[in-house]
Amino acid sequence: MPPALPADTSLRTQVYDSLRDSLTSGKFVPGQKLTLRFLAKALGVSLMPVREALRRLVAEGAFEMRPNRSVRVPLMTRAKILELRDIRLAIEGLAVEKAAAVATKEQIARVRRIALEIVAARDVGDNVTDRKKIREYHFALYAIAEQPTLLRMIEGLWLQTGPYMNLLYPKFISSSRGPEGRTRLLRALQAHDAAAARREIERDIGDALTFVADLADSAGNIAPASPVAAKRRRAPSKAPATKPRGVPLFQRAERL
Amino acid sequence: MPPALPADTSLRTQVYDSLRDSLTSGKFVPGQKLTLRFLAKALGVSLMPVREALRRLVAEGAFEMRPNRSVRVPLMTRAKILELRDIRLAIEGLAVEKAAAVATKEQIARVRRIALEIVAARDVGDNVTDRKKIREYHFALYAIAEQPTLLRMIEGLWLQTGPYMNLLYPKFISSSRGPEGRTRLLRALQAHDAAAARREIERDIGDALTFVADLADSAGNIAPASPVAAKRRRAPSKAPATKPRGVPLFQRAERL
DNA sequence: AATGCATTTTTGTGATCACAAATCGGGAAA
DNA sequence: TTTCCCGATTTGTGATCACAAAAATGCATT
Incomplete structure (x- = not known):
């Protein structure tokens, strides 16, 4: 130690x-x-x-x-959410690419374990644990890349979008968000397929933040x-x- | 006003x-x-x-x-410089893509004017003005995208790489860095060709930071x-x- | 000369205070 | 009722102080 x-x-x-x-x-x-x-x-x-x-x-x-x-x-306004979405697509996409290139079996197993905990929390409708595990899942993934500056930036981005991620519950989560995407992502990690891994994480983030952005009122403002x-x-x-x-x-x- | x-x-x-x-x-x-x-x-x-x-x-x-x-x-270490390089490629690449999509003739003209000032400064070997104008050129470019959060992040990245950009002078600058890249970038802006614009800015940033990273000593440390x-x-x-x-x-x- | 230890100095941290600008409150005038 | 204005209060800012931890220094010992 x-x-x-x-x-x-x-x-x-x-x-x-x-x-x-x-x-x-x-x-x-x-x-x-x-x-x-x-x-x-x-x-x-x-x-x-x-x-x-x-x-x-x-x-x-x-x-x-x-x-x-x-x-x-x-x-936030709709435009601001969309801006943050695109930044997150770029940055977190980069992180999973790097992660996919170097992920070990043990690291992948750890991420898979967390993915299972998400399913479990969602099964019982525990939104608080759900959100916590979602975060844990993403950061376990990004940590694999071993890029400390990149990780710090991602933390900053999550902090900015954080207060709005509550808006995803329960409607967005319950509709059409199964574990399939995460399964495909894990498969991409195992195959060291950076492009496929990026594709999956981009879909994940893109869908969620597009949903949040679409909650904007006619003036473009988002008030949860x-x-x-x-x-x-x-x-x-x-x-x-x-x-x-x-x-x-x-x-x-x-x-x- | x-x-x-x-x-x-x-x-x-x-x-x-x-x-x-x-x-x-x-x-x-x-x-x-x-x-x-x-x-x-x-x-x-x-x-x-x-x-x-x-x-x-x-x-x-x-x-x-x-x-x-x-x-x-x-x-900085070599690894840290390379990490920052890749982040800058992703973020500033995104910014020019967005800029290319919406750039007006006037905005392009303004960037071109600054590009000419770079050439002028370089002709007389004025490295200080050179660096200042390089910065001005990049930020005039990124500002076109009108993405305030993105711009703030880029400023942060420049601040981190800043102290090491002096290492580019005079060797890197004098060798093989003509105005052709900037000319191609301006052409891409006019054509609203986001992919081409990204390609040019990525080459620009990538070359420079790879050069800096290669100055690392055997221990991986960079001491200007x-x-x-x-x-x-x-x-x-x-x-x-x-x-x-x-x-x-x-x-x-x-x-x- | 090199090393270990005790003393002195430097340095970051947190609390408190004074002050000016911003905000809030109510009442007078329209 | 609405608007405007003036006084009272709140709030951020910057300076100063006390304290503990860290660093530097000096000296004695090996």
């Missing part, structure tokens, strides 16, 4: 991880505005670590900074059916109870 | 721009370690804006943060012939004179 490299324990990193997690698991709603002091209080830290974590997420495109310097979860009502409600909305000291929890959009 | 959106005047952004500029113009040497206090003093600001700017650059891959939490300009001596010199090296209040200036690697 390697000498156990120290791992980053800075508050900044903990906050970063927490925010990232909240983002991908749908605890933040697109369009939601975030203030430093609110997040700092919610996480029980000072402004400092929140500032740094937030800045990093802005740099990665996970949040956007408005000209007035306030930070919010990006609101969200826990936040369409119109801002001035309802009494009880005061934030007591300080939610627990780290990974956030209340949703206290105002749009 | 649009209502002149406010433009970010924060110190953090100024520092960011300054560091970015120093990085792409070769004022920092790969491997150079940077301390917050040194940069803050050099730029005449407090630690705060430097911290935020550095963090952003780390998030973008322009700097790397070592486990000991110190920041330095990344040292730099203004900093190979071995750290303990020479008297006069004290940093007076505080270099001017913003965009940095002294080079005061220690490796």
